Amino acid sequence: MAKITYIEHNGKEHVVEVNNGLSVMEGARDNNIPGIEADCGGACACSTCHVYVHPDWVGKLPEKEAMEEDMLDFAWEPDTERSRLTCQLKVTDELDGLIVQMPEKQI
Known part of the structure; x- marks a missing residue:
């Protein structure tokens, strides 16, 4: 299990625990975090679960x-x-400790 911080475009933070094996997108969906739409349901067929990863996590x-x-x-x-x-x-x-920020909008 990992504690992930999702930051909305307006700066509001949501810190949630997400079970291993799920995707970061599923963690947002299951915890009703706004800003990640996931229109394709996780099939990598759209870009509506796009985030900016905190610089400390990129590598x-x-x-x-x-x-x-x-x-x-x-x-x-x-x-x-x-x-x-x-x-x-x-x-x-x-x-554990991952930080992601949502863009202004998803397209």
Whole structure:
């Protein structure tokens, strides 16, 4: 289980515990956190679960696969270093303390 901090665009923080094996997107969905829409349900077929990963976490996450890179092209104001799709981040104990911030909007 990992404690993850989700920060809305307006700065409101939500700190929740997410079970291992779920995605960071599922953790947001299951805890009713606004700002992550997840229209495709986690299939990496949209960009509506886009977040900016806190700079301290960028190098600690698994590399982006090609499909995630492609979908991030459709995200709202993607950042080449910090943008990730939360459906592609599986929760493990190593993600305890992860901080992600939602963009102004999801497209």
